[in-house]
Amino acid sequence: MDLAVVVLIQVLYAVAGLVIVSAGLAVIFGMMKVINLAHGEFMMLGAYATLGAHQLGLNLWLAMLVVAPLAVGAVGVLLERLVVRRLYGRMVDTMLATWGLSLLLVGIVTSVMGNTTAGVSAPLGSFAVGAYSVSGYTLVIIAVAVVLALTIRWVLLRTPWGLIARGTMQKPEMANALGIHPGRVYATTFAVGAALSGLAGGLLAPLTGVVPTMGGAFVAKAFITVIGGGPAILAGLVGASSLFGAINQLATFLTTPVLGEVALLLAAIVMLRLLPQGITGRFFKGSL
Amino acid sequence: MDRRSFLKSSSAALAGSSATLLPLAAMAADDIVVGSIHDLSGGLDIYGKPMADCMTLAVEELNAAGGLLGRKLKLATYDPQSNMQLYAQFAQQSALKDKAAVVMGGITSASREVIRPVLGRHKALYFYNTQYEGGVCDRNTFCTGVTPAQTVAKLIPYAMKKWGKKVYVVAADYNYGQITSQWVKKFVQEQGGSVASIDFFPLDVTNFGPTISKIEAAKPDMIVSALVGGSHIAFYRQWAAAGLNKKIPLASTTFAGGNEHIVLSPAECDGFLVSYNYFQSLDTPQNKAFKERFYKRFGADYPNITELAMGTYQGFKLWAEGVKKAGSLDRLKVIAALESGVSIDGPSGKVSIDPETHHCVLNVSIAEVRNKQLSIVETFQQQKPLDTSAVCNLKKNPNDNQQYVIKA
Numbered sequence: 001m002d003l004a005v006v007v008l009i010q011v012l013y014a015v016a017g018l019v020i021v022s023a024g025l026a027v028i029f030g031m032m033k034v035i036n037l038a039h040g041e042f043m044m045l046g047a048y049a050t051l052g053a054h055q056l057g058l059n060l061w062l063a064m065l066v067v068a069p070l071a072v073g074a075v076g077v078l079l080e081r082l083v084v085r086r087l088y089g090r091m092v093d094t095m096l097a098t099w100g101l102s103l104l105l106v107g108i109v110t111s112v113m114g115n116t117t118a119g120v121s122a123p124l125g126s127f128a129v130g131a132y133s134v135s136g137y138t139l140v141i142i143a144v145a146v147v148l149a150l151t152i153r154w155v156l157l158r159t160p161w162g163l164i165a166r167g168t169m170q171k172p173e174m175a176n177a178l179g180i181h182p183g184r185v186y187a188t189t190f191a192v193g194a195a196l197s198g199l200a201g202g203l204l205a206p207l208t209g210v211v212p213t214m215g216g217a218f219v220a221k222a223f224i225t226v227i228g229g230g231p232a233i234l235a236g237l238v239g240a241s242s243l244f245g246a247i248n249q250l251a252t253f254l255t256t257p258v259l260g261e262v263a264l265l266l267a268a269i270v271m272l273r274l275l276p277q278g279i280t281g282r283f284f285k286g287s288l
Numbered sequence: 289m290d291r292r293s294f295l296k297s298s299s300a301a302l303a304g305s306s307a308t309l310l311p312l313a314a315m316a317a318d319d320i321v322v323g324s325i326h327d328l329s330g331g332l333d334i335y336g337k338p339m340a341d342c343m344t345l346a347v348e349e350l351n352a353a354g355g356l357l358g359r360k361l362k363l364a365t366y367d368p369q370s371n372m373q374l375y376a377q378f379a380q381q382s383a384l385k386d387k388a389a390v391v392m393g394g395i396t397s398a399s400r401e402v403i404r405p406v407l408g409r410h411k412a413l414y415f416y417n418t419q420y421e422g423g424v425c426d427r428n429t430f431c432t433g434v435t436p437a438q439t440v441a442k443l444i445p446y447a448m449k450k451w452g453k454k455v456y457v458v459a460a461d462y463n464y465g466q467i468t469s470q471w472v473k474k475f476v477q478e479q480g481g482s483v484a485s486i487d488f489f490p491l492d493v494t495n496f497g498p499t500i501s502k503i504e505a506a507k508p509d510m511i512v513s514a515l516v517g518g519s520h521i522a523f524y525r526q527w528a529a530a531g532l533n534k535k536i537p538l539a540s541t542t543f544a545g546g547n548e549h550i551v552l553s554p555a556e557c558d559g560f561l562v563s564y565n566y567f568q569s570l571d572t573p574q575n576k577a578f579k580e581r582f583y584k585r586f587g588a589d590y591p592n593i594t595e596l597a598m599g600t601y602q603g604f605k606l607w608a609e610g611v612k613k614a615g616s617l618d619r620l621k622v623i624a625a626l627e628s629g630v631s632i633d634g635p636s637g638k639v640s641i642d643p644e645t646h647h648c649v650l651n652v653s654i655a656e657v658r659n660k661q662l663s664i665v666e667t668f669q670q671q672k673p674l675d676t677s678a679v680c681n682l683k684k685n686p687n688d689n690q691q692y693v694i695k696a
Contacts, residue, residue: 003501006504007501010497117521119521121553121556122526125529126530126531126532132501133532135531204494207495207525207526208521209518211518214518214519253498256487257488257493257496258461258489
C-alpha cells in the first residue's frame with residue numbers, strides 16, 4: 001500500500017516534470033513553429049538566474065518562480081529581436097540558428113561561470129508515507145505543473161491576448177488586416193515561451209547539478225513530448241507527458257533506470273508510427 | 289569580403305592563434321621537453337585544471353633546483369578539450385614534433401586508451417596519473433593512480449564494519465562504473481555481506497526518484513556510489529531531499545573527485561565515506577610544505593587539491609627520480625631505472641614503482657566528509673596494486689601490451 005502511494009507520487013512527478021520541461025517548447029515550437037534547439041540552454045539560463053539571485057540573498061522561491069522566468073524572458077526578447085525574427089516560416093533555418101545560439105550560450109556561461117557544477121539544496125525537507133520518505137519538493141513540482149497547465153489554458157482561451165496570439169499564429173495576414181501587428185505578437189509569444197523555459201530551469205535547479213551543459217539532458221525529452229503531443233499544444237503537452245512520464249517511471253520501477261529511458265524512447269517511436277501526427281492528431285481533435 | 293580573401297585572412301588568423309598555443313618556437317634547443325595533455329576545457333576541465341597546475345608547479349620546482357642532468361625542463365602543454373580526436377593528435381605532436389622525453393596525461397580511461405598506443409608506437413614514455421579501474425599492462429606505460437584493490441578493498445570492509453552487511457550499489461553506466469561495481473561486489477561478499485542490487489545510470493540521468501524508492505524498499509544497511517559527473521550530483525541532492533541521508537549511510541569510490549563535497553551543502557553529504565591516496569588534510573610535514581608552495585603559486589583560495597592533481601605531481605616526481613637514477617633520457621634506460629624500484633617521499637607519503645606492474649605502491653586513507661572538508665579517519669600504509677599484479681607481470685613478459693579486464 002505504501003509502495004503504491006509512493007509509485008503514484010513518483011509517476012505524477014515524472015509527468016509533472018515533463019510538462020514543466022516541455023511547456024516553453026510547446027509554445028515556441030508547437031505554436032510558433034520555431035525549432036528551438038536552444039530550449040535546453042534557456043533552461044540552463046533560468047537555473048543560473050535562480051542560483052545567482054539566491055546567492056545575492058533573495059528568497060529561493062522568489063528566485064525560482066519570479067527571477068528565472070523574467071530573466072530568461074528578457075533574453076528571449078533580445079534573441080527574438082536579433083535572430084529569430086528574421087527566420088519565421090523557415091523551420092529548418094530556425095533549427096540551425098538556434099543550434100548556434102545554444103552553443104553560444106553554453107560558451108558564454110562557461111567562460112563567465114566556469115565549467116563547474118553548482119546548485120542549491122531542495123527546500124521543504126521530506127515527509128513519510130508509511131515506511132518510505134518522499135521529498136516535499138516533489139509535491140511542489142506536481143502542483144506547479146497543474147497550475148501551469150491551467151494558467152496556459154486560461155490565458156489562451158479566456159483572455160484577449162490568447163485569442164490574438166492564436167489567431168496570429170494561424171493567419172498572420174488576416175490578423176494584420178484586422179489591425180494587429182503580427183511582429184509584436186510573435187515577439188511577445190517567443191518571450192513567454194522563453195520565460196516558461198526559464199521557469200523550468202529555476203524549478204530544476206535544486207534537483208540537478210547546475211552546469212553550462214545541463215540543457216542537453218532535457219532538450220531531447222522536451223522535443224519528444226511536444227512532437228508526441230501533436231497539433232493541440234496544451235492537450236498534446238499534458239497527454240504526451242502523461243503517457244511518456246508514466247511509461248518511463250513504471251519501467252524504471254519494474255526494471256532499471258537504463259531500461260526506463262529505453263522504454264520512453266521506444267514508446268515514442270511506436271506511438272509516432274501509429275499516430276504520425278501525435279496524440280492530438282487523432283484524439284481530442286480541435287481541443288487546445 | 290570575397291571567399292578567397294576570407295580564406296586567406298582566416299587561415300592567417302588560425303595560424304597565428306595556433307602559433308601562440310604551441311610553445312615550440314620559444315624552446316631552446318637543449319631543453320628537456322615534457323609533454324602534458326590534460327583537459328583544460330570541456331566537460332572534464334574540473335578534473336584537468338588542478339592536474340595541469342600540479343604539472344606546472346612540479347616543473348618549476350625542478351628547474352629552480354637546477355633541472356635534470358644539468359638541463360632545464362620545458363613544459364609543452366596541450367588542451368584536448370575533452371575531445372578524443374584531439375588526444376590522438378596531441379599525443380602524436382608530443383612524441384614526434386616536440387620529441388618529449390615523457391608524456392603525462394589522459395583523464396578518462398577512454399582517453400588513456402587513445403594515447404597509449406600512439407605513444408607506444410612512437411616510442412615516447414607515458415605516465416597515466418589518474419585513479420582508474422586497473423589492469424593496464426604495458427612496459428612503456430606507468431600508472432601512478434590508485435586502483436580498486438587499493439581503495440575499494442579498504443573502504444568496503446571499513447564501512448561494512450561500521451554500518452552493516454547489506455549493500456546497495458549505484459554506479460555510472462560506463463567501463464569505470466561497471467568494473468568498479470564488480471569489485472565492490474567481490475569485497476562485500478568476501479566480508480560475508482550481500483549486494484541487494486547494482487543499478488547503473490547513464491551519465492545524463494537526473495531523475496533518481498524511482499531508484500530512491502527502490503533503495504528504500506530494499507532496506508540496505510549502506511549505499512556504495514560510483515556515480516560520475518555533474519548530472520549525478522542530483523542523486524545526492526534527491527537522496528538528501530527525501531531525508532534518507534540521515535537514515536542510510538553512504539560510501540563512495542568517486543565522491544569528492546570533482547569537489548562534490550564543496551558543491552553540496554554539509555547537511556546533504558556530511559558522513560559520507562571516501563577513500564583515496566591523497567587528501568589535502570593529510571597531516572605530514574611533506575604535505576604541509578607542499579601546500580605552502582602550492583598556495584603561494586596558485587593562490588590561497590584554491591578550492592581543493594584533488595587526488596588526481598596529487599597523482600600528477602607524484603607521477604612527475606617519480607619520472608624525474610628515474611631519470612636521475614638512469615643518468616640519461618634514453619627511454620629504455622629510464623624504464624629500466626624505474627623498474628629497479630624507484631620511490632619518492634611525496635605529500636601523500638612514500639610512493640614507489642611496483643616493477644612488475646608499472647603501478648604504484650602507496651598509502652591509502654579513508655576519510656569522512658565533514659563540513660565541506662575531508663577528515664581522515666584511517667590510513668593504510670603502502671598498499672600494493674594487487675588487482676593488476678594478479679594478471680600482469682612485465683618482468684616476465686616485457687612485451688605484454690594490453691588492458692586486462694579483471695573478473696572480480
